[in-house]
Amino acid sequence: MEKQKKNQLSYFGKILLWSIGIATVLSVILSACCDAIFVLNENQLLYLFSAMAQVIGGVFGLTLTAYVFFVDKFKESTKDDDTLYDATTAILNRYFHILILIAITCGLIILLCMIGIIDLHNWMAIYPFVINESLFLFLIGITAILTFGTMLLDPGKLDKEIKKMKKSAEKYYQSTASASGDFREFLKTYNLLERVIIDFAQECMKDQNSYRYNYKPQIIQSLKVLGLNEIVNGSLLNEINELRMYRNGLVHGVDFDVTQDVCDRISEIYDALTHAFDVFKNYGRNSEEWTAAIKKVYNLSR
Numbered sequence: 001m002e003k004q005k006k007n008q009l010s011y012f013g014k015i016l017l018w019s020i021g022i023a024t025v026l027s028v029i030l031s032a033c034c035d036a037i038f039v040l041n042e043n044q045l046l047y048l049f050s051a052m053a054q055v056i057g058g059v060f061g062l063t064l065t066a067y068v069f070f071v072d073k074f075k076e077s078t079k080d081d082d083t084l085y086d087a088t089t090a091i092l093n094r095y096f097h098i099l100i101l102i103a104i105t106c107g108l109i110i111l112l113c114m115i116g117i118i119d120l121h122n123w124m125a126i127y128p129f130v131i132n133e134s135l136f137l138f139l140i141g142i143t144a145i146l147t148f149g150t151m152l153l154d155p156g157k158l159d160k161e162i163k164k165m166k167k168s169a170e171k172y173y174q175s176t177a178s179a180s181g182d183f184r185e186f187l188k189t190y191n192l193l194e195r196v197i198i199d200f201a202q203e204c205m206k207d208q209n210s211y212r213y214n215y216k217p218q219i220i221q222s223l224k225v226l227g228l229n230e231i232v233n234g235s236l237l238n239e240i241n242e243l244r245m246y247r248n249g250l251v252h253g254v255d256f257d258v259t260q261d262v263c264d265r266i267s268e269i270y271d272a273l274t275h276a277f278d279v280f281k282n283y284g285r286n287s288e289e290w291t292a293a294i295k296k297v298y299n300l301s302r
Helices: 002-006 010-033 042-078 082-118 127-153 157-172 183-208 219-228 234-251 260-282 288-298
Strands: none
Touching (some): 183 219, 183 234, 183 260, 260 288
16 A cells, blocks of 8 residues: 555656656757757747647647546446445546646646747747757657546556556465465455444444444444544554455456465454454443453554
């Protein structure tokens, strides 16, 4: 999870940034060695700059409109399936950061075009750089927008993201010598664990008298409630979240292989939380039994 948050740019964003950097270096070299790429008169330069600014602005505006519709439709199509939450969120976050980079690129193109038009009659030493850089960035911007549009229309983006997240979760539990586990047993234990977490969170909210008694939070909200009530610490909360993502990847994938390490670990967490939940209901927080139970839960942290 942390790696995914830190790697928001994605390969697309990195390629875009590298392309802009290379284009800038080439523009500097070309401007220093020779004149502009094309020898144009003032009228041609005026048309060139104005056309590039209008085209890139118009295309980006259409892309922005398409993105708004995409986000609404994409969320609508996955809102009824909680197991798609992580993949949907990851895709939308990545696309949003890509859109920001494209917006910055388009802004630079329009700015260079404005500088080119303003200084059209005052040919300066930097003017060849403005022409070269605006042309390079225009080509990069158009290519980036078309590529981004293709990514939005990719019908397999959700499946690809689920596979990627499953592989990431598998690395979390990777073991050099782990026997194969029972997928059905893992799924059964996970469902029981999820139910305990949700019921536990509901009881905590009842105990605080701050929520409706019939409120049924989802697993992610429930984990936050248990974390805020100091029933699970940050390390265990992240691990349960990894298990949730691992389970979602298995459910939506074609490979149902699980390791025995994962099965043993989820059973261990389930037993500890179930015991703590029973103690919470029967004895409350201000008891020695609760202290022992919560200590057992905290000892699960890796």
